[in-house]
Amino acid sequence: MNRVGIGRPRATTRHAEPIETRTPAITFDRVGVSYGRGRKATKALIDFSLRVAAGETVALLGPSGSGKSTALNALAGFVRPASGTVRLAGRDVTDLPPAKRGIGVVLQSYALFPHMRVADNVAFGLKSHRVPRAEIAPRVAEALDMVGMATYGKRLPRELSGGQQQRVAIARALAIRPNVLLLDEPLAALDAQLRHSTLAELQRLKESLPDTAMLYVTHDQAEALALADRIVVMNNARLMDVDTAENLWRRPPTSFTAAFLGGANLIPCTVGRVIGTSALVTIAHNTVSAEAPQPSVGKIDWAPGSKALLCIRPHAMRIVSLGERDALRATVVSSVWRGATTRMVLSVGGLPDQLIDIDVPGNAHIAIGSEVGVRLPEPAGVLVQAS
Amino acid sequence: MTAVLEQPASAADAPARPVARRSRAALWTVPPLLIVLVAAAYPLIRVCLESTKVGDAERGWSTWSGVLASQMFRDALWRTVAIAVTSTAGCLLLGMFVGIVLAFVPFPGSRVVGRLIDTVLALPSFLITLAFTFLYGSAGAVNAAISGITGGTSPALNFLYTPAGVIAAEVTFFTPFVVRPLLASFAVLPRAQLDVAASLGASPLRVLRSVVMPEAWPALMAGGSLVLLLTLNEFGIVLFTGAKGVITLPVLIYTRGIVTFDLPGAAVIATVQIALSLVLYGLYRMVFARLMSGRGRGDTDVVVEPAK
Numbered sequence: 001m002n003r004v005g006i007g008r009p010r011a012t013t014r015h016a017e018p019i020e021t022r023t024p025a026i027t028f029d030r031v032g033v034s035y036g037r038g039r040k041a042t043k044a045l046i047d048f049s050l051r052v053a054a055g056e057t058v059a060l061l062g063p064s065g066s067g068k069s070t071a072l073n074a075l076a077g078f079v080r081p082a083s084g085t086v087r088l089a090g091r092d093v094t095d096l097p098p099a100k101r102g103i104g105v106v107l108q109s110y111a112l113f114p115h116m117r118v119a120d121n122v123a124f125g126l127k128s129h130r131v132p133r134a135e136i137a138p139r140v141a142e143a144l145d146m147v148g149m150a151t152y153g154k155r156l157p158r159e160l161s162g163g164q165q166q167r168v169a170i171a172r173a174l175a176i177r178p179n180v181l182l183l184d185e186p187l188a189a190l191d192a193q194l195r196h197s198t199l200a201e202l203q204r205l206k207e208s209l210p211d212t213a214m215l216y217v218t219h220d221q222a223e224a225l226a227l228a229d230r231i232v233v234m235n236n237a238r239l240m241d242v243d244t245a246e247n248l249w250r251r252p253p254t255s256f257t258a259a260f261l262g263g264a265n266l267i268p269c270t271v272g273r274v275i276g277t278s279a280l281v282t283i284a285h286n287t288v289s290a291e292a293p294q295p296s297v298g299k300i301d302w303a304p305g306s307k308a309l310l311c312i313r314p315h316a317m318r319i320v321s322l323g324e325r326d327a328l329r330a331t332v333v334s335s336v337w338r339g340a341t342t343r344m345v346l347s348v349g350g351l352p353d354q355l356i357d358i359d360v361p362g363n364a365h366i367a368i369g370s371e372v373g374v375r376l377p378e379p380a381g382v383l384v385q386a387s
Numbered sequence: 388m389t390a391v392l393e394q395p396a397s398a399a400d401a402p403a404r405p406v407a408r409r410s411r412a413a414l415w416t417v418p419p420l421l422i423v424l425v426a427a428a429y430p431l432i433r434v435c436l437e438s439t440k441v442g443d444a445e446r447g448w449s450t451w452s453g454v455l456a457s458q459m460f461r462d463a464l465w466r467t468v469a470i471a472v473t474s475t476a477g478c479l480l481l482g483m484f485v486g487i488v489l490a491f492v493p494f495p496g497s498r499v500v501g502r503l504i505d506t507v508l509a510l511p512s513f514l515i516t517l518a519f520t521f522l523y524g525s526a527g528a529v530n531a532a533i534s535g536i537t538g539g540t541s542p543a544l545n546f547l548y549t550p551a552g553v554i555a556a557e558v559t560f561f562t563p564f565v566v567r568p569l570l571a572s573f574a575v576l577p578r579a580q581l582d583v584a585a586s587l588g589a590s591p592l593r594v595l596r597s598v599v600m601p602e603a604w605p606a607l608m609a610g611g612s613l614v615l616l617l618t619l620n621e622f623g624i625v626l627f628t629g630a631k632g633v634i635t636l637p638v639l640i641y642t643r644g645i646v647t648f649d650l651p652g653a654a655v656i657a658t659v660q661i662a663l664s665l666v667l668y669g670l671y672r673m674v675f676a677r678l679m680s681g682r683g684r685g686d687t688d689v690v691v692e693p694a695k
Contacts, residue, residue: 078582098585105586111579115601124597125587169583176587 023090025213026052031084044070046237057214059224062234068217104173108185110165112157119153125176143175163194184217233257251293258311265356266309284350288380312381314357320373327373438654454655467635471618477558482565490573504563515560516627565610572606612671
């Protein structure tokens with residue numbers, strides 16, 4: 001699929017600005033949202049710019065209060081931006097009421113109308129859009145069928161489980177055949193097992209809607225990685241980074257993204273020799289190789305002798321016996337079994353005040369306080385600019 | 388390690404709850420029961436008994452037949468019901484409008500208005516009538532202003548001493564009884580439902596009709612029923628307007644009992660008034676229960692055939 005549009009990148013983001021071939025389905029252009037007035041005003045979204053192509057799924061990922069839901073609300077028309085413009089397929093909708101935008105919205109709380117049966121809930125949008133009466137029933141059936149709820153039309157929302165209610169909410173949003181579908185933490189209210197199965201259904205649904213642009217708000221990086229073509233990382237009401245899930249995971253542009261997306265060890269290091277996008281860095285009196293990526297726009301000067309952070313994922317390191325060649329000497333501080341892996345926290349000699357996390361497969365029985373060796377991968381990790 | 392568990396006692400061996408403790412607990416219900424009997428039930432029974440009194444010692448139904456056959460009683464009964472129903476309808480319409488504006492149309496001072504409504508609930512009803520007299524009475528401010536403009540000598544507004552005046556005063560005084568529960572029900576309505584309804588293309592009117600009001604029906608019913616009962620038994624407003632042509636059942640009871648000292652006759656009308664109140668209350672409970680249990684029970688508007 002020809003992907004177009006991309007968020008306004010930071011000067012240091014490392015992805016290529018794609019060539020625009022057609023109008024993006026969603027455009028945020030320097031959108032700012034404030035709550036309250038005067039001195040008491042809180043900036044919930046600052047200078048937010050993003051473009052989403054038709055058929056593309058973009059996840060807004062960030063901690064609570066990072067502005068991701070505010071961005072979605074501004075797009076849906078639930079809040080009015082204080083600055084900037086919001087466009088849908090090139091049309092300025094900044095001041096348009098929600099009813100005139102034609103967007104499908106699915107919220108965490110489902111927001112089903114409790115006094116209406118499932119079929120009436122799904123038909124609500126169709127009736128509001130004055131769809132001919134004869135068309136309503138087949139379209140309701142089609143939407144319910146899409147989410148596997150075809151036989152539940154006569155049930156009341158209270159007679160359904162959380163997962164079923166969420167599926168009805170999705171069917172209701174899809175029934176109006178929107179070009180843009182907004183999902184605000186749709187799985188947050190479900191238990192772990194149901195979340196897993198509903199996520200799989202959302203993946204399937206995404207494939208069946210090749211022309212629908214989706215904006216998916218979540219604080220769960222697993223959902224973002226599983227669903228999104230691109231991920232927007234947000235923090236403190238600002239867009240931090242935007243790129244494909246794989247790029248952000250493999251070469252996080254900022255320390256925040258590195259830590260937030262999948263968790264990472266950010267180890268202070270000194271840059272040595274740099275050749276192209278490879279570098280030699282020194283950590284804990286050891287010299288190791290690392291990736292020194294360059295952004296598509298601008299350039300990072302990985303000057304020899306400069307300070308940087310080496311981003312190493314917890315699963316990439318291995319615990320080996322003490323004295324093994326090139327292994328770092330470390331002491332086990334804590335160990336927590338997580339089922340498939342054991343998360344070990346180690347203090348590494350030569351790295352004062354720095355603890356590193358390592359995921360060891362299975363249930364590792366290593367006594368707390370014991371000394372072990374830590375082998376870094378080759379290359380050891382990715383360089384991230386020290387903020 | 389082996390743990391030795393004690394054998395659980397069988398159900399038959401389980402100690403029964405002591406009968407003495409249960410009867411002691413039942414004793415706690417006696418004082419409130421006595422208070423209800425002495426303070427509420429006995430006076431009502433006494434009123435009913437009084438209505439059957441003929442002369443000093445005899446009992447019979449002649450007072451009943453006399454009162455029920457009188458034109459004045461029938462007029463009063465009709466007028467009472469008409470005023471109560473009209474006032475309730477007025478309160479529901481005005482209350483719904485005020486409630487919706489206060490809850491969904493943000494304007495400066497909406498909180499003050501909300502608090503004013505609470506204040507009206509605390510005031511005695513005759514104060515409203517007094518205010519109405521100062522405003523719309525023959526020598527009231529509005530008539531004075533109209534006379535000042537037109538130069539007329541007779542009052543232009545002359546509705547206060549008619550049933551319309553009573554209804555206007557009752558609507559003014561009792562509307563907060565509808566607004567308050569309505570605002571409470573609006574407050575618990577999830578904002579997300581309104582947002583989603585709007586995003587689905589529904590106009591504000593459709594959101595109100597299809598999403599908000601079905602959720603607010605119980606509150607509206609509760610407020611309306613309360614107002615119906617209160618207007619049915621309202622005495623202060625009717626008496627204070629001094630409307631000679633407006634005789635309701637409570638005013639008739641007052642006239643018979645206190646002015647002409649016809650206690651059996653007053654008791655007959657009071658008994659009718661009690662019956663009317665109880666019937667209306669029973670009706671309200673029945674409708675409310677049916678409405679609550681029937682919510683969402685109706686068939687769906689959309690007949691869905693599984694998609695092919």
